[in-house]
Amino acid sequence: MSAQTATTPRGGRVAPTAGLGNPRNAQRKRAGRILLYAALVVGAIPTVVPFVWLIRSALMTDNQIFIAPPEWIPSPFAWTNFPEALTAQPFLAYFINTMVIEVVVVLGTVLTCSIAAFSFARLRWRGRNLVFGILLTSVMLPYAVTLIPTFVMWRELGALNTIAPLTVPAWFAGAGGGVFNVFLLRQFFLTIPFELDEAAYIDGASPWKVFWTIVLPLSRPALIVVTIFTFIGVWNDFLGPLLYLNDESKYTLALGLASFQSVYTAQWGYLMAASAAVIAPIIALFFFLQRYFIEGVTLTGIKN
Template identity: 45%
Template sequence: MEANMEMRTPPKSKTASAGLLRTDRSGGSPLAGLLLHAVLITGAVLMTGPFIWMILSSLKQFHQIFLIPPQWIPDPWEWGNYKRSWEALPFGRAYFNSAYIAVISVIGKLLTCSMAAYAFAKIRFPLREPIFVLFLATMMVPGQVTIIPLYLMMKSIGWIDTHLAILVPEILFSAFGVFMLRQFMKSIPDELAEAAVVDGANRWTIYWRVILPLVRPALAALGIFTFLGLWNNFFGPLIFLNTPEKFTVPLLLNMFRGMYITDWTLMMAGSSIAVVPVLIVYLFGQRYIIEGVTLTGIKG
């Protein structure tokens, strides 16, 4: 009888078992979840605080900037700061300079980095791995260390106070870009290239028509990183450019600093204008950044 009763005992439903599994896997208490959200919200506020302060300060009068206690809400709202900031300096020209430098650098860098990454990932040649390790080791050298030799090189070929001094080094040398794309390309099966060879494809055809379409997420991520870095680049233009008509946006904003006083309201307004393209690129490209970096890390 006891054996029969045990056999007749209805088994637990699959739904209940799944619920228990979900409970066990989720783990933690509601209090831990609340604490986690509190920490994340606090971090978000701390990171967005300076940006919000910049926007609000761009709409204040000059004497309201350094009030103690701080006055967050402008009173009155000085919308004319944006017009005065735009007209005080040649922002239109600076926008054009930054835009075309960033776009040309992105196109050139994606081309050179993808070609080098393809060679390191798919072409066997003598000393490939040692050369790649040495190439990768250059990422450990700070840019401040190489800026003087680079300046002397640019001066010897007459590129000081030209945009070529910013464009050419950025396009021709990027260890991070090559490493990122190489890791992604190594995950692509060699059988695809071998099949293309059977069909009569050469190296260039394999690179252009087989490899590049498969690494679009990594290319998009690298392109966005390059655009954001060049748009915000201050150090390079400061070293190589001397003529205001050739200045980029970050370098032009520095001209609001005077010898004895800085017009912070106009600088904040100019900074708010300068950050618009960066926000647009990031908002539309964040999916590609996450996808490209994630897939590169997983497949490398």
């Protein structure tokens, strides 16, 4: 029999422990775990190979990159590709421009989207669900539909060739793709027990104080997720700077890398080195914050 009955020190019996200590069950679990890891490795190969190809090409000369059959380990390592590529164009200025936009957009997005989400999740006011539903419908509106009217608006305001079109929308929750952030934060705020708000209101706290002292400190994983999404979106944004920035001294990294590609098309080693340097901060950001990222996405939508 596979079921075993455990006994107490006084000779009594407790519920049978089916399958505990069975070598067959342990082997099945081990085999299932091995198959799961193997499937994950196979599924990760298509995403890892392009990145590995980028790194090895960044450390090779042009003659080594396209040799047949391909070599995966550079011999010798062309370390000079990185300093020569990053000094061929003013990538430091591009980096500073990008970080200025990043700071303004991340602060505006996190602040305004969290305030809007708090209103939709924790406050009661007439028409709240209707307004939230209308807000969500804007997600289905393609970006290309509003592209020309938005460009004309900024042109009439005289804001072309400035960072205003790239930063100001972030300070209005729901603008510039912030609807998803409002939805994500709202779902997370709903998981926080409402008893905390009620206790604070009894003590005389205002909604603004509840927001700053209770809801935000408990929502750190969700806020980090929004920060990561916003940071990556701004870092990889190419169309926005292409439309609104004309002066090369104001280029972002994405736009500067595109111009670098048009100038150094034949020098693939330099191009790969510059591309690897541009994506390195994104990888480092996710590596250090992946625990909060996974926690925030997992907890979103779980009630109490």
